[in-house]
Amino acid sequence: MTATSDSPEDEHLPARDCLAVAAATPVAIDLAPDHSLLAMHCQMLLASGCDGIALFGTTGEGPEFTATDRKSGLEAAVRAGIAPGRLIVSATAMSIGETVDLAKHALDANVDSILLMPPCMFRSNITAEGAYRFYATVIDRIARDDLRLCLYHFPDICGVPLTPPIVRRLDEAFPGIVTGVKDSGGDFGFTEALIRSCGHLRIFTGTEIHLPQALAAGAYGTICGLGNVMPRLLRAMFEAPSAFDRRGLVPLITSGDLILSRQSFGASIKAVLAQVTGQPSWARMLPPLDELHYPERGWMLADFERWERSLPPSMRSFHAGEALAARDNVLPLRRAL
Incomplete structure (x- = not known):
């Protein structure tokens, strides 16, 4: 688990083997980010062994929020004590001007880096x-020497594959x-x-089950959505003594992912967070995205609880049991499912 510093300003992402979570964003009744819940969620993830947080990416519904909402969300997280050096902030937006504005604001906050994919509106013509x-x-x-840009390859959403030649050309x-x-x-x-082809860059996989071979091949780590609800299991994968031991955890991750992916992945993540925190607003999605509805929601939550209880106690994030609760470095358990 990453060591923490007395000064948040001194905390940064590790030099290698980085576990960063693409944070889901709690949505208030006015459809703005719920700053308090977001800060608490970030604190939980870091306390559970995550090295960093990616704010307002695709899992976080970022492009659907206004620039003002996204700026205030970042500011609230930093005020709550989240070290800016452990934050990766998505500046993906539908206009270049808004993207530049969001990136400059995040750089002023001294975040680790900016995550960016091209706008998705003109998929077939890019x-x-x-x-x-x-x-x-x-x-x-942006015109700033302190810009650190992480290119975002997600063709299913934006329709633009960032091939190695494009990455090399931008890098050069x-x-x-x-x-x-x-x-x-x-x-x-x-x-x-x-x-x-670009091994000197920090290559993150967004596919958790690829982590063992990706890390063995030289990847920097992951920015992943599953970390929202299974951070300790993913931490255990990073801390496994060998690539063989890491591969042994893949079936556990896959079985949990299959439960969450029956319906909308993002909505399933937020339904779990709503249940374990006792905060119904966690389930809210920004339209046109829709939250899970019963009976499917109830079936998914019951299966997810059974899945997590089947894990070794040290790998459970929400149903840890007495053995894990006794450890000093574990956050108090939230309300059981």
Whole structure:
């Protein structure tokens, strides 16, 4: 587990083997982020062994919030004591101007880096050259030497594959600015090609079951959605003594993921968080996204509880039991399902 510092400003992501969570965002009745719940969630994740938090990405419904909401959410997290050096902030938006504005605000807060994918509205008309020009234009307009940009490969959402040649071209044009790639494409062959051709960059996999081979191949770590509800299991994978032991945990992660992926993954994550925290607003999604409804929601929650109780006590995040609760470094258990 990552050691903490007395001064939040001194905390940063680790040099390797980084477990970062693509945080879900609790939504208040006015459809703005619930700052208090978001800060508490970030604190829980860090206390459970996560190295960092990615705010307002796709799992966090970021592009649906206003720039003002996203800025205030970041500010609230920092005020709550979350070290900015452990935050990766998504600046993905539908306009270049808004993207630049969000990125500059996050840089002013001294976050670790900016996560960015091209806008998704014009999926079929975006070429490789257009993707390059998008990133180059954003970098030029931010115009700051302290920019650390993590490119976001998620073709299922934005329709734009960030191929290794595009990544290399951006890296060569903006050395020291482009610092990483988050690969959420779900194809380990693609991840491996990125590691081989751009191994000096921080390559994150967004596919948790690929972690053992990705880390063995030289990936920096993960930015993942499952970490919202199974942070201790993922921490155990990072702390396993060998790649063989890491692979042994993949079936546990896969079985939990299958439960959460029967319906909308994001809505399932938030339904679990609503149940274990006793905060119904966690279940709220921003339209047009929809929350889970009964009876499917009840079936999923019951199966998720059974799944987690089947884990070794040290790997459970919400139903830890007496053995784990006795440890000093474990957050008090939330309300049981």
